[in-house]
Amino acid sequence: MIQIKTREEIExxxxxxxxxxxxxxxxxxxxxPGMTTIELNDLxxxxxxxxxxxxxxxxxxxxxxxxxxxxxxxxxHGFPGKHELKEGDIISLDIGIFKxxxxxxxxxxYALGEVSDAVKKLLRVTKESLxxxxxxxxxxxxxxxxxxxxxxxxEKKHGYGVVRELVGHGLGRDLHEDPQVPNYGKKGSxxxxxxxxxxxxxxxxxMGVKEVVHLDDGWTVLTKDRMPSxxxxxxxxxxxxxxxILTSFAEIEEAEKGNANLTWSY
Numbered sequence: 001m002i003q004i005k006t007r008e009e010i011e012x013x014x015x016x017x018x019x020x021x022x023x024x025x026x027x028x029x030x031x032x033p034g035m036t037t038i039e040l041n042d043l044x045x046x047x048x049x050x051x052x053x054x055x056x057x058x059x060x061x062x063x064x065x066x067x068x069x070x071x072x073x074x075x076x077h078g079f080p081g082k083h084e085l086k087e088g089d090i091i092s093l094d095i096g097i098f099k100x101x102x103x104x105x106x107x108x109x110y111a112l113g114e115v116s117d118a119v120k121k122l123l124r125v126t127k128e129s130l131x132x133x134x135x136x137x138x139x140x141x142x143x144x145x146x147x148x149x150x151x152x153x154x155e156k157k158h159g160y161g162v163v164r165e166l167v168g169h170g171l172g173r174d175l176h177e178d179p180q181v182p183n184y185g186k187k188g189s190x191x192x193x194x195x196x197x198x199x200x201x202x203x204x205x206x207m208g209v210k211e212v213v214h215l216d217d218g219w220t221v222l223t224k225d226r227m228p229s230x231x232x233x234x235x236x237x238x239x240x241x242x243x244x245i246l247t248s249f250a251e252i253e254e255a256e257k258g259n260a261n262l263t264w265s266y
Contacts, residue, residue, distance in 0.1 A: 017104035041080035056096025087113035144189030161210030202233035
């Protein structure tokens with residue numbers, strides 16, 4: 001069942017969603033070659049706990065960490081560990097926070113040091129597709145309108161692979177609520193959007209083929225051809241007028257610009 005939030009609930013959610021962006025910014029300011037992914041995970045977890053939240057992902061269906069850290073050919077759900085970051089890596093960091101009875105959930109892909117023009121384009125186009133989808137997140141439209149806009153911008157216009165097995169979702173008191181929000185689909189299809197719905201819209205776009213494979217850890221998802229993948233995610237409230245983006249990339253982008261280890265202009 002799709003949950004419609006009250007104005008008061010949406011404002012509580014906004015506070016949690018904005019905290020997710022701050023957690024991302026804290027991580028982005030510290031990303032550097034030689035840092036391990038478990039160090040990055042622990043940094044984010046400490047930030048969340050210090051600000052009165054709890055990591056949404058930790059122990060969720062058995063996931064053992066506070067964050068999902070997916071590098072290069074990993075699409076989503078990557079395990080933090082002892083692997084050291086190096087120049088040229090792209091790091092998709094997915095952070096969820098539970099606070100005051102509601103979840104916030106946002107993902108962002110970072111480029112460490114110099115990366116190829118092709119990778120820069122993948123990140124730029126994936127982020128563009130997120131906003132193309134958000135532009136369709138209006139009362140009276142349907143989920144398929146969001147999905148079609150993302151697919152049109154990434155697959156049809158640039159020839160990228162749009163992952164089918166993994167989708168966005170509703171968000172609120174539960175981390176994953178109805179409806180599912182695919183990144184591919186037909187205009188005018190799917191549930192109708194109504195004011196008070198909150199959606200986590202999250203394009204997961206592969207440079208190469210759309211197919212993915214799952215590792216034996218039961219979580220990590222890789223591109224089948226091992227080409228890079230990018231992931232950006234905003235939480236969006238449907239209103240009677242324009243979409244209301246509850247999360248923010250502003251502090252993340254400022255942290256990128258302030259960290260000489262990151263490529264932020266792509």
